[in-house]
Amino acid sequence: MRHPNKNIALTGIVACILASCVKAPTSSEPLLSKQADFCNLINIKNTPAGAVDWDAYVFADKGAWMAYSLPDNENRRHAGAFMGPMVMTGRGWIAAGLAEPTLWVNGEQYRMVYNVQTTRYLPGKLIQEYNDENLNFTTELCYLTSRSVAIRSIVKNMSQKPVKVSFDWNGGVYEPTSVVSSIDKGLSFIRPKDSTNTVIRFLTADKIQAVGSDSLHVTEKSEMTLEPGKTYQSEMTQTLTLRGEDTAKELAAIATLNIDNCFELNEQQWNAQIASLLSGNSKYLKDNKYRKVLVKAMMTLNSNYRTPAGDILHGGSNPSYNGFINGIWSWDSWKIASGNVHFNEEIAKSEMITLFDYQADNGMVPDFISYNKKYNNWRDAKPPVAAWGAMNVYKATGDKKFLETMFDKLYKFHQWWYAERDHNHNGICEYGSTDGTLIAACWESGMDNGVRFDDAVMQKNNEKAWSMNQENICLNSFLYVDKTILAEMATLLNKPELAAQLNAEAKVIKEFVQTKMWDKETGFFYDTRIDTGEHIKVMGAECWLPLWAGIATPEQAKQVMQKMMDPQKFNSTLPLGTLDISHPRLRPVRGYWRGPVWVDQVYFGITGLRNYGFDREADILTEKFINNAQGLTTDGPIHENYNPLTGEALNSPNFGWSSACIIKMLLDE
Numbered sequence: 174m175r176h177p178n179k180n181i182a183l184t185g186i187v188a189c190i191l192a193s194c195v196k197a198p199t200s201s202e203p204l205l206s207k208q209a210d211f212c213n214l215i216n217i218k219n220t221p222a223g224a225v226d227w228d229a230y231v232f233a234d235k236g237a238w239m240a241y242s243l244p245d246n247e248n249r250r251h252a253g254a255f256m257g258p259m260v261m262t263g264r265g266w267i268a269a270g271l272a273e274p275t276l277w278v279n280g281e282q283y284r285m286v287y288n289v290q291t292t293r294y295l296p297g298k299l300i301q302e303y304n305d306e307n308l309n310f311t312t313e314l315c316y317l318t319s320r321s322v323a324i325r326s327i328v329k330n331m332s333q334k335p336v337k338v339s340f341d342w343n344g345g346v347y348e349p350t351s352v353v354s355s356i357d358k359g360l361s362f363i364r365p366k367d368s369t370n371t372v373i374r375f376l377t378a379d380k381i382q383a384v385g386s387d388s389l390h391v392t393e394k395s396e397m398t399l400e401p402g403k404t405y406q407s408e409m410t411q412t413l414t415l416r417g418e419d420t421a422k423e424l425a426a427i428a429t430l431n432i433d434n435c436f437e438l439n440e441q442q443w444n445a446q447i448a449s450l451l452s453g454n455s456k457y458l459k460d461n462k463y464r465k466v467l468v469k470a471m472m473t474l475n476s477n478y479r480t481p482a483g484d485i486l487h488g489g490s491n492p493s494y495n496g497f498i499n500g501i502w503s504w505d506s507w508k509i510a511s512g513n514v515h516f517n518e519e520i521a522k523s524e525m526i527t528l529f530d531y532q533a534d535n536g537m538v539p540d541f542i543s544y545n546k547k548y549n550n551w552r553d554a555k556p557p558v559a560a561w562g563a564m565n566v567y568k569a570t571g572d573k574k575f576l577e578t579m580f581d582k583l584y585k586f587h588q589w590w591y592a593e594r595d596h597n598h599n600g601i602c603e604y605g606s607t608d609g610t611l612i613a614a615c616w617e618s619g620m621d622n623g624v625r626f627d628d629a630v631m632q633k634n635n636e637k638a639w640s641m642n643q644e645n646i647c648l649n650s651f652l653y654v655d656k657t658i659l660a661e662m663a664t665l666l667n668k669p670e671l672a673a674q675l676n677a678e679a680k681v682i683k684e685f686v687q688t689k690m691w692d693k694e695t696g697f698f699y700d701t702r703i704d705t706g707e708h709i710k711v712m713g714a715e716c717w718l719p720l721w722a723g724i725a726t727p728e729q730a731k732q733v734m735q736k737m738m739d740p741q742k743f744n745s746t747l748p749l750g751t752l753d754i755s756h757p758r759l760r761p762v763r764g765y766w767r768g769p770v771w772v773d774q775v776y777f778g779i780t781g782l783r784n785y786g787f788d789r790e791a792d793i794l795t796e797k798f799i800n801n802a803q804g805l806t807t808d809g810p811i812h813e814n815y816n817p818l819t820g821e822a823l824n825s826p827n828f829g830w831s832s833a834c835i836i837k838m839l840l841d842e
Contacts, residue, residue, distance in 0.1 A: 205461050205468075206451060208443040212293050214469040215827075216808040217242045220256055224347040225265040227495055230810060230827065231257065232472075234297050234316040236480030236488050236520070238262065239413040241314060241322070243292045243299060244270070252285040253301060254344065255314050255324065258413050261479065261491070262544055263499040264367045268346045271373055271411060272391070274326065277339040278307050285310065296472050297443040298436075307332045315439040319480040320414055320423045323432050326407040330399035339396050340407065342378070345388030346371060353383045359410075360389055361420070368416040372424065376408040376432075408432045415482055446471070450516040450836070457795075457839040462806055466799060467839055470832035471516050473811050474509060477829045478520055484546035488520055489527035493813070493828045500543035503528045504555040504619055505830050507562030508773060512833025514569040515840060521566050522575050525559070529582045536589030537607075540616065553606050553617035556651050557590060559583055560658040573665070580662050584671075587655050590648075593638040597703055600681045602648055603640035609633065614641050618648070620751065620766040624758045625700055625711040632703070643700045643709055646690050650718035653682040657723075686724045696732030698725070712742065712753035714774035720781025730785040737778060738790055747801045748794045749775045750817030761816045762823065769814040769823055770798075776834035780841065795838060811835065 205211060217230040219242050231240035239258035244251040254270035276283035285303045293300040299314040312326040330336050345362075352363040359374030360383055373389070375381055380392040393407050410427055414420045450471050457463035477490045479501075489501040490509045506524050514521035531549060532538050538559070541550040560583045567576050594602045606613035611631055615621050629641045660675035690698050692708045698716045699708040717733050719725040725733065737743045742753045752759050752768040759768040775798055782791040799805060801820040804812070811832050813825035 202461060204451075204459070205464050206447065208295050208297060208440055208447065211296055211447070211465060211468045211472075213808055214465055214472060215294065215810055217294050218245050218292065219243075220245050220248055220251055221259070221266045221269055223266070227498075229256075229259070229266075231259055231476065231494065232294060232299060233261070233476045233478075233494070236319040236478050237316055237322075238319070238415060238479055238482055239267070240476065240494065241299060243294060243301065246290070246292075247286060249286045252290070253303065253310065253312055253326075255299060255301075255312075258322075258371065258411065260367075260369055260413060260415075261494060261498045262367065262369075262415065262483075264364075264369070266347060267362075267364065267369065267371050267413065268344065270344050271346065271371070272324070272342045272344045272375075272389070272409060274310070274312070274393075275341045275343060276308070276310060276328065279337050283308060283310070295443075296447065296468060296475075297439050304331070307336055308338070313436065315436055317410065317427050317430055317435055318423070320418070321410055321412040321427045323430075323435050324409040324411065325432055325436060326409070327404050328399065328407075329404045330401055333401050335398050335400050337396055338394070338399055338405070340393035340405070342375065342391035342393060342409075343389065345384070347387070349385075349387045351386050353386050355381070355383065356424075362387070370412075370414045370418075370420045372410075372412040372414075372420060374410045374412075374424075376410065377406070418482075446516040453840055455840050463799065463839055466805060467836060469805075470512065470811060470835045473827050473832040474513055474829055475517075476827065477509075478513075478524075483544035485527065485542065485544055486530045487527035488523040489542075490524060490829050492830065493825045495826050497825070499545075500541050500548065501527060502541050502555065503538055504558050507558045508830040509833045510562045511565040512830075512836040514566045515836055518566070518570045518572075522570070522572070525563050525566055525575075525579060528559075529579075529586075532582055532586065535592065536585035536587075537593070538586050538589075552608050552610070552613040553604075554589075555617060556619050556648060557587060557655045558651055559586060560655045560662070561651075564658045564662065567662075576662055577666060580659075580666055583655075583662070584659055587652070587659060590652060593634060594640055594648075596632050596634055596640040596642075599685075600678065601644045601685050602652060603642075603644055603703065604648055605631070605634070605638060605640035607637050607639075609639045611641070614639065618645065620647075620713075620715065622764075623711075623713060623715070623766045624752060624756065625709050625713060625715070627758075628709075640703075642703050644690075644703055645700050645715070646686065646698050647715035647718045649682050649686060649690075650722040650724060653679050653686070653724055654722045656682070683724050686719055687726060687729065690719075691729055696729075697736060698729075698733070712736065712756065714749065714751045714771070714778065717778045717781050720784055721777040722781075723784055725785070727785060730781070730787075734782055734785070734787050734790060737782070737794070743778075744794070744797075745817040747815050747817050747820040748797050749778045754817055761818050762821075765814070765824070768817060770802075770817050771814045772811075772828075772831035772834045776838045779838055799835075799839075 219229045231242045233240040238261045241255045241257035251270045254273040259266045289304040291302040303310045309329040314324050348364045354361045362371045378391050378393045480488045491497045492505045510521040510524035539549050540553050563579045590602050594605050604614050604617045631639045656675045656679040660672040663672035747770045750770045761768045779791045803822040810826035812822040813828040814823045
């Protein structure tokens with residue numbers, strides 16, 4: 174499931190300013206604000222090694238279940254083609270290049286790879302351009318719908334004389350046993366193993382033919398004369414429908430679309446989303462370096478989003494399209510929605526709802542839902558940040574109807590924690606599982622192999638509920654915020670008695686955390702043993718959650734801040750890792766939650782500092798993180814986690830909650 178870093182060279186601890194199609198920003202440079210300004214923020218030049226190649230970086234839009242990439246530099250075979258589609262159900266690539274162009278100019282083949290090349294990945298669009306003294310060939314791809322793309326290819330005579338041009342397409346799919354059939358202006362390839370239907374239509378071609386069951390040959394124009402300065406435009410659509418979907422309906426929906434208008438609309442829509450993202454008063458918006466990081470985060474979230482399909486009933490996001498493509502995780506989604514709402518309100522609302530489609534009668538929300546619901550994970554839940562996510566969406570949209578839709582579901586989930594995860598019924602909860610296993614209880618924390626769980630044991634609450642024997646500082650900080658936000662929602666929805674009850678319950682948590690989970694000797698918060706109240710003295714990222722929640726006293730917050738700013742504990746090359754770097758069990762590379770820096774915890778920590786007025790310290794850590802996280806200000810992807818000692822990118826590139834938390838970190842300061 175995890176994948177090594179690729180396409181990024183570590184050139185030093187502090188990353189240089191993001192390489193792009195524009196000059197490096199200076200204090201006098203105009204602020205970047207349009208689709209065309211944000212060029213190649215992520216390197217997606219790669220050709221799949223075969224039908225299954227999840228290391229490739231790709232682009233998707235409009236919630237599509239298929240994605241594309243640009244060909245590698247110097248790629249002779251695929252130059253001018255778009256790599257893909259890759260289907261996002263775990264079944265791999267349909268094709269490397271479904272349609273690859275070949276041109277002849279005055280009887281000689283136009284060798285694209287030897288000509289001047291420019292390839293661009295803009296927000297929402299892919300572009301390739303090739304030039305020599307005779308010809309310019311430009312080809313562009315954008316999404317028409319969540320199931321179809323348009324490819325527009327323009328040939329222009331750059332010489333002072335008429336030229337004779339011939340134009341062919343060749344290509345095909347990986348699966349040799351595909352069922353191929355002719356349709357109007359195109360071909361259909363049905364893949365037997367998963368019944369995906371890939372349809373390619375050449376809207377302007379002269380002749381289209383299948384070659385066997387897996388290939389095609391298309392004569393776009395056998396020979397045409399282009400006068401100096403004149404152009405020819407080829408138009409193509411590619412459609413991928415999943416098992417059980419109505420391909421004919423999709424083809425009918427796109428048949429009336431004007432391709433040029435679709436590219437114009439693409440630019441308008443992306444300019445609007447970028448403007449929404451980059452609005453506001455954050456000081457980070459005044460610097461192009463941070464604006465590029467914000468747009469990169471938006472592009473990452475956009476490529477991970479999926480519209481409803483299979484047993485996923487509302488749109489939602491894969492945590493990453495590298496290794497997490499078969500479903501949606503709960504607390505990932507609630508964090509992701511909090512980032513999405515800055516540029517796309519509707520997908521943020523959908524993101525919040527999709528896990529609750531499977532909420533159990535007792536209120537539990539599963540850890541994970543799958544394209545095939547038989548794989549949904551009911552062994553554990555995930556930390557309760559759903560009300561926080563929903564309130565972030567409400568505050569950005571003002572949509573009270575959305576709040577009304579969500580409230581009862583959120584409150585039911587909140588009550589589930591106290592019914593199933595409060596072993597001694599003292600109003601303070603523990604992580605646990607439905608099957609009694611410690612591993613599932615660790616998963617429920619979201620911090621799977623944290624050092625603080627090394628000596629935990631399980632205790633039975635009822636026939637289908639077990640708890641760890643430790644009350645968790647992060648869980649109860651989350652539940653405190655859950656109560657205060659639910660109380661705020663209840664007030665908005667005219668439920669004053671419930672609001673008062675929730676606020677009273679929140680005070681119980683606040684007092685317990687301040688008095689029972691605080692260690693005066695070390696000046697830090699910790700988990701405690703249920704039976705003895707003993708502090709589990711592992712200094713980790715979970716211990717600054719009381720600052721994010723607003724639970725800590727000012728003096729407690731000051732002491733936690735001092736640990737966070739200590740270079741021997743958390744203020745390392747890449748700050749705010751998940752474990753004090755002096756701890757003997759630190760594993761900065763292969764530790765997962767035993768030391769690596771996770772961006773959500775960085776966000777919680779920095780927000781916690783700001784809550785208590787430590788803005789200078791928050792700024793120092795924010796800027797240090799952005800500058801030292803490998804690839805963040807160059808053309809690398811945003812990763813799941815990083816090495817605290819070097820800033821090296823570690824697990825899962827193109828990671829959703831990292832992107833969402835970066836957006837919030839830079840915009841909510």
